[in-house]
Amino acid sequence: MNQFYNPVAISFGAASAEAFADLLKKRYPDIKRVLLLTRGAGVEKSDCLQPVMNMLSTKDTNLVEVTLNNPNVADILKLKQEIEPFDYELIVAIGGGSVMDAAKVLSALQSKTYQTIDEVRAAITSERYREEPSYTPWVGIPTTSGTGSEVTCWATVWDEEYDSKYSVSDERLYASAALILPELTVTMPLRLSVATALDAMCHATEAYWSVHTNAITRVYSLQAIERIRRALPLLIEQPENLVWREQLSLASLLAGLAFSNTRTTACHSISYPLTMLYGIDHGIAASLTLASVMRHNLAALIEPDKLMQAFGAANVDEVDQFIQSIYNLYGVSSRLGQYGATVEGIRHLVSLSYTKGRMDNNPVEILPEELERILVSLL
Ligand SMILES: [Fe+2]
Structure with a gap:
């Protein structure tokens, strides 16, 4: 619809x-x-x-x-x-x-x-x-x-x-x-800038594949992703460059419009206990599983080539590489273990990851065993 x-x-x-x-x-x-x-x-x-x-x-x-x-x-x-x-x-x-x-x-x-x-x-x-x-x-x-x-x-x-x-x-x-x-965002610290930009990237991507996605929200999503993909790697050189800040503000708005009609999906659902238990910044927590969830959802994606294109990628591995390159650039850890997660704690994490109205918006069901495997691979 x-x-x-x-x-x-x-x-x-x-x-x-x-x-x-x-x-x-x-x-x-x-x-x-x-x-x-x-x-x-x-x-x-x-x-x-x-x-x-x-x-x-x-x-x-x-x-x-x-x-x-x-x-x-x-x-x-x-x-x-x-x-x-x-x-x-x-x-x-x-x-x-x-x-x-x-x-x-x-x-x-x-x-x-x-x-x-x-x-x-x-x-x-x-x-x-x-x-x-x-x-x-x-x-x-x-x-x-x-x-x-x-x-x-x-x-x-x-x-x-x-x-x-x-x-x-x-x-x-x-x-x-x-x-x-x-x-107003020009003086935002880089760590907060990257966390919030990754949050917007997740909003846009999750809106793209949400069970409530539609042709209108996907246009907002693609625009948002592309702008973040282009501006975020450049921000570190010139954090006060208003052109990059405008692009990121516009992208955040477009992503907001997209997910205002779809809500978020698995990545956000999994992020909540990551933030609650380990204090991981919200946007970073959501982005940690973005590539894994994208891989899981791949068969259900509508026009997957357009989504990859927005990321400047040919496939999910390249999307993953892009996200990792952002982490490296800004000194963000991509390993759950470095935030305090342990193998023993993963089951508890899994049990808290199923937020109603978020996880069930994901286009492909993620069974607890699958989620456990994903989270263990991120330790
Ligand atoms: Fe968010």
Whole structure:
């Protein structure tokens, strides 16, 4: 079925910042209180953000720095308690995936007060937030290029106590609007740059082969992969080169659009316990199994030649070589053993790798024995 839906009003590039601010003025002329979530380090003072900040200066704006990484249920409770009783009517999130995910969760949970972590956990796992007649609108301004959270309608919340990862998900959780400013990513550390670019590469590739793929999402996927493949090896020479940063920001957006309609598949499903148990950066964790899963899915791929071409590769081995070359270039370890994984721990890893709504999106079933073999080969 070739259908595509994404309601986010997208503005790209510093020249669009003024128009983005005007859009907010038109959409929300009467709101008085704005919750401004930022990743910290004074990002809101960036020149390219001034049209937005000028617009916010006319409102009662509560700036809260969200410096946490991969928010968990305890972080959400703390954040909610820190913000209350400020009764915000709009959330502006300036940051990476964690900040935008926090915005979505606050948007979904705003109307209720929570006293304990258990209450937050129950609200998320029971999906009771979906009974809300409406959510607080939010807008996203990413400062990394990879998550795609500004154009997806779900957020990830972690729960180390239960070795779990939850999704807060609803079609009404799409951002009202997103402003993508590659200028904000110029100072991103190289390690984060490569991790987020690999995340976007996985979003695009997994959208390409997801059971929900279609002719429209695949165009976004191929465009995203090709741009990352060309720009990522060059970034290390000139990390502040805006041309490469623009390409990676655009690729991240295109990948986000692609997987906003398909969700991710096996690579992401397997990545969650890798991040939870061994602290592997999300994008790197997802990319570690990309070539293995591609090999596994090969027979089910639609137009596999186009996918290989986007990677500049003739076959899966060359895709694998490309990913390894990126790891080598940026000093990223490709061995699970170096992150702390052991042969004895692989079964536990396998048991946590089957996330509903992710693993079952993979076009070819991966049996636990097969996954065990893949993970052992990566030790
Ligand atoms: Fe991801």
